[in-house]
Amino acid sequence: MTTTMMIKRTAVASLLALAGCATQSTTDDNADWPGYRTDSTGNLLKTADGRCWRTPNWTPAMAVPECDVAITGVPDTEAGVDSESTAKVEEAAVPVTVPAPLIIEFAFDSITISEARQVQLKAWYQQVAALDEATVEVHGYSDPLGNAHYNQALARRRADAVAQWWLQQGDDIADLNVQGHGPDRSVTGARCQSLSGSELKQCHQRDRRAVLRVTTPSAQ
Numbered sequence: 001m002t003t004t005m006m007i008k009r010t011a012v013a014s015l016l017a018l019a020g021c022a023t024q025s026t027t028d029d030n031a032d033w034p035g036y037r038t039d040s041t042g043n044l045l046k047t048a049d050g051r052c053w054r055t056p057n058w059t060p061a062m063a064v065p066e067c068d069v070a071i072t073g074v075p076d077t078e079a080g081v082d083s084e085s086t087a088k089v090e091e092a093a094v095p096v097t098v099p100a101p102l103i104i105e106f107a108f109d110s111i112t113i114s115e116a117r118q119v120q121l122k123a124w125y126q127q128v129a130a131l132d133e134a135t136v137e138v139h140g141y142s143d144p145l146g147n148a149h150y151n152q153a154l155a156r157r158r159a160d161a162v163a164q165w166w167l168q169q170g171d172d173i174a175d176l177n178v179q180g181h182g183p184d185r186s187v188t189g190a191r192c193q194s195l196s197g198s199e200l201k202q203c204h205q206r207d208r209r210a211v212l213r214v215t216t217p218s219a220q
Helices: 002-024 065-072 076-093 115-129 148-167 197-203
Strands: 102-105 134-140 174-180 209-215
Touching: 102 115, 115 148, 134 148, 148 174, 148 209
Parallel strands: 134 174
Antiparallel strands: 102 209, 134 209
């Protein structure tokens, strides 16, 4: 029993000695941090979880953001800088989305853009309006039925009709590159050769088209 008591007393004495050393290495009256304990070099003393040590004479009026931000709040100037920095990071992280090519089909021997196709064009136009320095290529095509020279001109007129619609929307938001290709780039291929009359015309419907593609410097 006596030996155990001596060991306990020795341990207590050692802890008191360490506490005394810790007390000697802290300061309660640092002019830079009134109300908070500091070390011998004037730095704030904090617990393992980051909380500051307050002195017995601490009052809420002594609170500082480094220790009691819940009391002091975040200064407006700092909040403004943080918000601005965050906004810039978020803006930089948003990728440039280039819309997929748009296909506008036409009726037989026509350059008129139907109302349904104009709705598609309007939606595609608005996507392009969000891009910087965009270039839009408008390629016109025709089916292979009839005179090749006429079809070549018809393909160009279809491309011009789309370009004219584009320019009528207001501000010029993109550079336009307009081309007519005629019937030499048919997408229906040979699958319509065995047909005739109205069925033949219907089979070549996909050939009567204008294709719009957009490119931007950042997407190249």
